[in-house]
Amino acid sequence: MPSRPFLSWKLDNGTGTLKSDHRFAMNRTSLAILSLGLGVATALGQSNSSSASYKLLHAPLTGGGGQVGNGSNITAQISVGDDFSGAVSNITAGGVQEKPNYIGQLYDVTAVAVNSTPNTVDETSTRQLNATATLDDLTLLALAAAEVQWSVFLGPLTGIDASGLATADAVFADTTATAQGSFQGVNGQLGLTVFNTNPDNFRTYAGDGLSDGWQVDFFGSPPNANAAPAANPDNDPYDNRTEFLTGYDPTDAGDFFQLNVIELTGSSATLELSKIIPGTRYHLERSVDLEQTDPWSEFTNFTTLSEIFDHQLNDPNATGTRWFYRLGVEPE
Ligand SMILES: [Ca+2]
Ligand SMILES: [Ca+2]
Ligand SMILES: [Ca+2]
Incomplete structure (x- = not known):
């Protein structure tokens, strides 16, 4: 016969009162x-x-x-x-x-949380995702990746494999993607920031020397032939590559780089560049006869850490009856 323990107890209601003796x-x-x-x-x-x-x-x-x-x-x-x-x-x-005293427990899943550390991923790289289920008794259940149905809910992820490894697509700017994990019919989502670590790898704009973000800003999503480096869709003096390197609008015919000599004093000439921008190195060269007998010679080159309008500089050897300047720009 099973023993039937007898319970006796004392209860204290917090004030010292005994309810059983x-x-x-x-x-x-x-x-x-x-x-x-x-x-x-x-x-x-x-x-x-x-x-x-x-x-x-x-x-x-x-x-x-x-x-x-x-x-x-x-x-x-x-x-x-x-x-x-x-x-x-x-x-x-x-x-x-x-629900104590059971060797097993039936439960319902009330929520699924998807997470990663950190919740960022470089473009074309991978990030491990994990998922945790919240049960109806508020306990948490760490889920094996293979238990979860993974999917890309939104944004630049090329896929999430069965082990929860998410792969980021190429992007033209830092972009948020949404990964989803489902367990027993309950969905959880995670926002992942895909970092734009390569400025020139986005679809048909890739590998042409122009920032993909700049191309998207002016010409929309690829493909667009007007975004090519050698194209000059606004028909101003400069092609897209030069407009990009000098910081001007490739779709505005009235917006382009200009170099002027604003003052001559003895053998000193003051030059003014309409704008200089970071990321570009400027090379100034001089020749008295457009290289017919006098080769172009560089007398200064420089770059800048911030955008400057109407930047002035001096040519201390501006001698002779006539001479010419030319400017070269290249990415830093
Ligand atoms: Ca990129
Ligand atoms: Ca590009
Ligand atoms: Ca222009």
């Missing part, structure tokens, strides 16, 4: 022995205990020796002496259900 517990012990002898599984010594915040009640006749506890914040249904019964407790105030 020794004599009462002894009385209950006697009743328990009597009940077992008769083979009756009814209530064993009815008693109630309570405090301001907690109350324990003995089980009703169908409780089989179990107990029911009720309070404003807790309900406890406790079966004792039964080898196969577990216990169920409900904490109603927090909406949480605890």
Whole structure:
């Protein structure tokens, strides 16, 4: 016959008040022995205990020796002496259900979280994704990548394989992508920032020496033949490559680089460049006869850390009756 332990207890409601005493517990012990002898599984010594915040009640006749506890914040249904019964407790105030004393647990998935460390990925590189499920008792379940159905929800990811490895596509600017993981019909998503680590690798704009972001800004998504380096769609003096290197609008015929001599004093000439921009090196050369007998010779080259309009510089050897300047620009 399974033993049926007898429970005695003291409850303290926080103010030191005892709700059960020794004599009462002894009385209950006697009743328990009597009940077992008769083979009756009814209530064993009815008693109630309570405090301001907690109350324990003995089980009703169908409780089989179990107990029911009720309070404003807790309900406890406790079966004792039964080898196969577990216990169920409900904490109603927090909406949480605890399920102790079971060797397994049935659960529902309430949410799936997808994460990575960090939540960034370089273009054309990979990033490992992970997923965690939140269950209906608020416990967390780390998911094996193979348990998750991975997909690209949005943005420049070429795919996510079965092991949760996401591969980023080429981009023309830092771009947010959204990866999705699904588990038992519940979806979770993660925003991944795809970094533009190569400025010249985007689709048909790739490898032409012009920033893909610049080409997209002026000519839209590729392909667009007007975005080619040698094209000059606005028909001003300069092609797209020069417009890019000098910082001008390749779609505006009135917007292009200009070099002027603004002052001559003795053998000194003051030159003014309409704009200089970072990322470009400027080479200034002089020849007295456009290289017929006097080869072009560079008298200065420079670059800048910030955009400057109407940049002036001096040519200290501006001698002779006539001479010419030319400017070369190249990416730094
Ligand atoms: Ca790129
Ligand atoms: Ca390009
Ligand atoms: Ca232009």
